Amino acid sequence: MNKILIVSNLLRIGGAEKLLYEVVCFARANNLEPEILVLDNYDREHYDPIYEQMNVKVVRTRISLIKNLRSPLKMLESVIWIIKLKYFAAKLYKSIHVMGLYNLDKVYHHINHKQRFFWNVNNAVQFVDRKFPYSAEFLGDENDTIVCINKYQVTEMQSQYSPELLKAKITVFKLFLGGHDTN
Amino acid sequence: MIQINLVARIDDDKNIFLDLVYVAYMLKKDGITDFKVLFIGGVHKQSIYQNIVHLASLLNVESHIGFTMKAIPLAQLPGDIKQGYFLNYTVGAFVGYSAIESIDLGLRAIFLNGDKQLVDDMPKSVGMCPDLNSLIALITALTQDKDAIDIKIDESNSQLKKSYLLTAADRSNLLSLLLPGNQSL
Numbered sequence: 001m002n003k004i005l006i007v008s009n010l011l012r013i014g015g016a017e018k019l020l021y022e023v024v025c026f027a028r029a030n031n032l033e034p035e036i037l038v039l040d041n042y043d044r045e046h047y048d049p050i051y052e053q054m055n056v057k058v059v060r061t062r063i064s065l066i067k068n069l070r071s072p073l074k075m076l077e078s079v080i081w082i083i084k085l086k087y088f089a090a091k092l093y094k095s096i097h098v099m100g101l102y103n104l105d106k107v108y109h110h111i112n113h114k115q116r117f118f119w120n121v122n123n124a125v126q127f128v129d130r131k132f133p134y135s136a137e138f139l140g141d142e143n144d145t146i147v148c149i150n151k152y153q154v155t156e157m158q159s160q161y162s163p164e165l166l167k168a169k170i171t172v173f174k175l176f177l178g179g180h181d182t183n
Numbered sequence: 184m185i186q187i188n189l190v191a192r193i194d195d196d197k198n199i200f201l202d203l204v205y206v207a208y209m210l211k212k213d214g215i216t217d218f219k220v221l222f223i224g225g226v227h228k229q230s231i232y233q234n235i236v237h238l239a240s241l242l243n244v245e246s247h248i249g250f251t252m253k254a255i256p257l258a259q260l261p262g263d264i265k266q267g268y269f270l271n272y273t274v275g276a277f278v279g280y281s282a283i284e285s286i287d288l289g290l291r292a293i294f295l296n297g298d299k300q301l302v303d304d305m306p307k308s309v310g311m312c313p314d315l316n317s318l319i320a321l322i323t324a325l326t327q328d329k330d331a332i333d334i335k336i337d338e339s340n341s342q343l344k345k346s347y348l349l350t351a352a353d354r355s356n357l358l359s360l361l362l363p364g365n366q367s368l
Binding site for chain 1: 279283
């Protein structure tokens with residue numbers, strides 16, 4: 001079975017979370033095995049029981065500042081995931097998807113994989129002075145792909161980040177429904 | 184009664200709530216009082232919530248503004264709320280998931296462009312409001328000719344929903360993102 005990893009920080013009711021859900025459904029309908037890694041959030045949220053019912057693996061852990069964890073078990077799980085993402089990600093997963101560019105500061109330097117897809121789920125107008133708050137260092141690897149969900153994001157990113165900084169490929173994929181349908 | 188529902192958590196990444204307090208004020212100023220604005224979502228930022236309540240009070244429209252104070256899945260909303268119009272902010276022609284989910288559940292969605300630079304990009308159909316004045320005009324029109332406008336909104340919603348279904352090309356593209364370089368399964 002081809003595994004993919006989807007990284008996020010929330011599984012609550014929300015647009016990015018709905019997109020993640022549809023991607024998971026689509027992956028399952030196409031014989032892929034999606035796993036979800038939720039960072040820095042140990043709550044039980046809206047989509048947890050849904051993924052349980054679907055038998056989709058959800059892991060909640062953190063991969064930075066793990067020394068602040070009080071539970072030895074949680075710390076051990078964090079260490080395992082740090083090692084997994086750094087040394088075995090390419091073997092374990094066909095692709096890795098980070099849902100929301102706002103999660104990149106947590107994972108960018110931890111994930112060692114040639115097929116990394118960073119989904120941009122915000123538009124510039126949502127931020128102060130129409131500026132994305134994302135560091136350019138996360139956009140500078142030409143092997144990475146930024147997946148925009150509307151055409152405006154492409155223009156917004158290209159106008160904020162110069163070509164010298166924005167080296168990642170940019171593609172657009174629309175929001176969609178019916179990911180679970182097989183035709 | 185025209186009920187406008189806005190589904191959004193009250194948080195500082197959403198700078199949209201005061202717009203609707205202003206709309207309520209303008210409607211009331213024009214003598215329209217048979218309406219209500221309901222914010223559906225959790226209060227994640229107390230200061231934003233307080234600002235909404237404060238402005239509504241200053242403009243004397245607090246009786247037209249309501250809050251659920253918590254996130255509620257659309258399908259679980261009470262019937263009277265489901266009868267309302269679900270207002271969705273867009274970025275030009277881009278419509279987010281809450282609108283599609285509401286249409287998918289048979290709810291009636293209307294749209295307000297939230298990016299002033301993209302006013303001209305807004306589709307020219309009923310229920311698509313390029314700016315606040317258009318929204319005020321739509322609500323005003325609904326108080327006068329609701330049934331006829333509802334039919335047009337429903338047609339527009341139905342078309343929009345279709346655009347969110349995946350085509351064969353979409354499926355192939357998405358698969359190429361999930362399984363790069365190995366699309367044939």
